[in-house]
Amino acid sequence: MKKYLNQKGFSLLEVLMTLSTVSIIIFLLAGIPNSINLITKSKHLDLVREISSRQIEELRIASYNNLANGETSIVDHRIKLLPSGAAQLLIEECPISVCTNNEEAKKIKITVTWTENGKPQNSIIETIISSGGL
Amino acid sequence: MKNNQQGQVILILLLIMTVALAIGLSVVQRSLTDVSTASKLEQSSRAFSAAEAGIEQILQTTDPSVITNLTENNASASANRSNIPSDPQTSQQEALEYPPVTRDEIANIWLANPYDATLAQFYNQPTLEVYWGKIPVATNNQNWPAIEIKLIYVDSSSVYRSRLFYADPAPSGDRANNFTRPDDTVVFNSGSGCNPAGLTAVETTSSPPNKIFYCKVILKNLNTSSLPGGLSKLVLIRLRLLYTSDSEPVAIRGVGTCGQDCALPRQAQIYKSIGSSGETQRTIQLFREDKVVPAYFDYAIFAEGVIQKIPN
Numbered sequence A: 001m002k003k004y005l006n007q008k009g010f011s012l013l014e015v016l017m018t019l020s021t022v023s024i025i026i027f028l029l030a031g032i033p034n035s036i037n038l039i040t041k042s043k044h045l046d047l048v049r050e051i052s053s054r055q056i057e058e059l060r061i062a063s064y065n066n067l068a069n070g071e072t073s074i075v076d077h078r079i080k081l082l083p084s085g086a087a088q089l090l091i092e093e094c095p096i097s098v099c100t101n102n103e104e105a106k107k108i109k110i111t112v113t114w115t116e117n118g119k120p121q122n123s124i125i126e127t128i129i130s131s132g133g134l
Numbered sequence B: 001m002k003n004n005q006q007g008q009v010i011l012i013l014l015l016i017m018t019v020a021l022a023i024g025l026s027v028v029q030r031s032l033t034d035v036s037t038a039s040k041l042e043q044s045s046r047a048f049s050a051a052e053a054g055i056e057q058i059l060q061t062t063d064p065s066v067i068t069n070l071t072e073n074n075a076s077a078s079a080n081r082s083n084i085p086s087d088p089q090t091s092q093q094e095a096l097e098y099p100p101v102t103r104d105e106i107a108n109i110w111l112a113n114p115y116d117a118t119l120a121q122f123y124n125q126p127t128l129e130v131y132w133g134k135i136p137v138a139t140n141n142q143n144w145p146a147i148e149i150k151l152i153y154v155d156s157s158s159v160y161r162s163r164l165f166y167a168d169p170a171p172s173g174d175r176a177n178n179f180t181r182p183d184d185t186v187v188f189n190s191g192s193g194c195n196p197a198g199l200t201a202v203e204t205t206s207s208p209p210n211k212i213f214y215c216k217v218i219l220k221n222l223n224t225s226s227l228p229g230g231l232s233k234l235v236l237i238r239l240r241l242l243y244t245s246d247s248e249p250v251a252i253r254g255v256g257t258c259g260q261d262c263a264l265p266r267q268a269q270i271y272k273s274i275g276s277s278g279e280t281q282r283t284i285q286l287f288r289e290d291k292v293v294p295a296y297f298d299y300a301i302f303a304e305g306v307i308q309k310i311p312n
Helices: A012-061 B009-060 B295-301
Strands: A070-073 A086-093 A105-116 A119-130 B065-070 B075-084 B096-101 B106-110 B128-132 B146-154 B160-167 B215-219 B233-242 B248-254 B268-277 B280-288
Touching (some): A012 A086, A012 A105, A012 A119, A105 B009, A119 B065, B009 B065, B009 B075, B009 B280, B096 B106, B128 B233, B146 B215, B160 B215, B233 B248
Antiparallel strands (some): A070 A086, B065 B075, B096 B248, B106 B233, B128 B215, B146 B160, B146 B233
């Protein structure tokens, strides 16, 4: 009696290893869209920071008397690199809550809004500019 | 029964898994770091704007310190002001160091009190130490720093006068000027000279303490009988570096420990503002010298005769 034991197939260990490898690869691939989102988000944050800083620098260089109170739209070619990007500049007399000694100064507020994956985001930077100051 | 087991699948699988894991993890880690950096940068610019706001506020007041709260922006700043030198009465052993000057820039250091309406006398000793130059010094002789020292004083007839001293550490004959060598004991007090003559370190108003300068001269005979016209009070000393193309530190030190008579008056103010937002902090320091007489007025003040403006 000849027993012909010819089992062709995959051993248990092989199957388990394959399953675990494939599942790890799938998890990693699933993480790629998330990574791309994060990289885009950090690019946007960088742009926002650049836009705000440049605006503040320009206001400091300008003569204090030319700073008119009110809200205006900021013009910067980088704003259109942000999805639905917009930036507002608000100049007002420094309120007593901030300028406790009632100094002659103006409070500047720069608000940049954009959308990240459809969700609206905003970033605000405030500072004070006075005559004869920095 | 033959048990013939051959296979390399596991090995290959292991290798593929390791490589895939390594690539995937590094991508994830890069993007996480990116986002964290971007949000820290945003906080950092808010902190910087708050620090600038703090400086603006303290420039407008006379308070010694000011706190600025920008609550809508989640940022605040704390600013304070301090005098240079810090306390004239006790700091006479400290050399007053001016921010580094480049060729043809002039360092002005007051010897009388500029914050007094009558420019009251302050320093009145017959000697005064002048330090300049940084170590190591370039060996090519284009860069040896020579110095022009102009001492401005009021003579006994209340006329403003100036006295010039020139010192050059370059070997005599190298440059065709008639400048004095710093170790010349006819013009300067003994103890003057340049390194490496073993000059000891001197405590200065700037950091780090115990700074060593390249050269030192001690001006002497700054008293009534030796200065042309006699001396009523010392007013100002101007230092100008020549020949060197680098920026070099300069400093002045009063001699003696006799209170105001041996000390230098207040020269300038330093404003420091620390802005913070979240966990980030940014600091701004501003040096303001507000009592300066520009050097080109020297031609008008020290003219021998009458100055006439010729209409064109």
